Amino acid sequence: MLRFVVTRPHGKGGGPFLFPPEKTVAGVGERALLAHLRRRIPVPPGVILGPGDDAALVATGPLTVMTADTMVEGVHFRREWSSARQVGRKALSVNLSDVGAMAGRARYATVSLCLPGDLPLSWVDGLYDGLLERAAEVQVALVGGNVSGIDGPVVIDVALLGESARPLRRGGARPGDVLLVTGSLGLAAAGLALLWAGAQLPEDAAPERACLRAQLDPDPPLAFAAALAEAAGVHAGMDLSDGLSGDLLALCAESGLAALVHADALPLGPPLGAGDPLELALHGGEDYQLLLAAGPTHVDALQALAREHGVRLTAIGACEAGPAAVWLEQDGRRTPLPPRAHQHFAAREDGSA
């Protein structure tokens, strides 16, 4: 529960600590580990006071976007499937996706780590490689954090602050709005299925690699998301993290309306034997793409904005008056689409992950 303190337990003045890679977290001690991590963190503009004091001090505007999300080993990642660097990148990306979904730009993050004592320090350094690399890509400053021991799995919790000139909420969609999604849906879920199947991929397995990347190192459309603060006609938006069926129902509930999804309009992933692409697109989690509801006359301008950002934007259906519900139209038939997102506890109860 120590913060990044400045004491130097070994009495060394300058220069980085150099730990042998085979050292464990327990073998180095919490203070030395924190001092080591702290030295790796740059302090960019906007950060008045970075790691090392009781708290950070950051420059903010009148309206701040705030979110926090957690990655738990065994639930959200496995050390045998993800490199430490990928875990670090994803821990930041899942939060970046949330700030983006408010049409926000992320600025400052804190990182809370729970580390078992036998964890190799090389893994912690790899985690920070990923965190720092991803933070630099999106100009986010790591301004503080803490490290705790745990008799259990690795836990990484990131809290993220951002700013938005005109935040995009889940409520606000109107009957007649067009529903749009970025990217392809179901890739991350297909990637997870491939990992479970122990996929050994040939060199030329490009679609499989795209799915694994979507699962292990998601890339939310952040610049396009931030640009939505200036775009006209976008009435509601959210990120797709728990699967379209559940997430769209959440948007419906917040907006007080129903939604119709056209099955043949969905931007599906490739058929890989990792599950039915339509099922994965409807119910697979962790896409970290955007779901938007926009006035029909604004769709062309949004498509142009998406193209400017190299983002695929697909109209998948429309909002309708009525009680909160999602309907699927397929082969001319209209059926209810109940949410079937992954629920970690429920899944764990029956023995699966």
Added chain:
Amino acid sequence: MLRFVVTRPHGKGGGPFLFPPEKTVAGVGERALLAHLRRRIPVPPGVILGPGDDAALVATGPLTVMTADTMVEGVHFRREWSSARQVGRKALSVNLSDVGAMAGRARYATVSLCLPGDLPLSWVDGLYDGLLERAAEVQVALVGGNVSGIDGPVVIDVALLGESARPLRRGGARPGDVLLVTGSLGLAAAGLALLWAGAQLPEDAAPERACLRAQLDPDPPLAFAAALAEAAGVHAGMDLSDGLSGDLLALCAESGLAALVHADALPLGPPLGAGDPLELALHGGEDYQLLLAAGPTHVDALQALAREHGVRLTAIGACEAGPAAVWLEQDGRRTPLPPRAHQHFAAREDGSA
């Protein structure tokens, strides 16, 4: 990794979910649990958008204090020693202490929970009883959070934002400054020792109860801390969370000077057979009191300010020119005081907690 979503899995319109107290986290499911928790959270002024969207939106000033701290079951609390309500209160209090130590006022918090599937829901509700009660006491808004499963101990990570007109840093102390501490030191460490000893306390054991309370439900001097933003002559400050010896060394390192502590000036706890009160005051962690360095001519005014807030403020020593080090003066002799704070990993390595 779900946020507090608004979907109502059981199709119920209004009214709180009523879970039988014997239900477990796994038995209810993540979405229903989040919807349940979300309904308990009020949305006070300053919160433009509370739990339920991709992120929260909060009103901020130009300078924001940001911190995050974690409580891990088995490392920072035990369910057999703390009630769920106490754990919730302490999870917020340790963060409040950090914002207070910047002469700040806390405003907004997110709460990330990792919950094993067999955890009773009544425990989660008790945790939120404590979080909400403590938040109301200090006018902090819980603006968001997330719940994850974990195959391991309960983890509670709180990220906290605050504001400060004139932040108080660890660096900035000057040679000749008087060192001051609030409250008594070593109470929380004595409380921990009592818990380890399995203390069954008689009804009239007031000193013991004060120590247990300091350990289980710390009460940092928050109003006094915030008032320090307006006080003259306070050059540096921090909270005492890892023990005076280590924390004061951190202040020395940040300020580039040495410190002398007078052993007989320290505000010790009562002798309880739970350890030497002087040792506990010097090295015991989790006091969550303030350590200040102030110009000698300002000490009387600070004492008066402390009295106004019902806070005990004690001069314990002075800052000196020299390399970062802490010296202890006892019985006319001056000896180095090396840091001996609890280091979770190191402690776990040799089998103790």
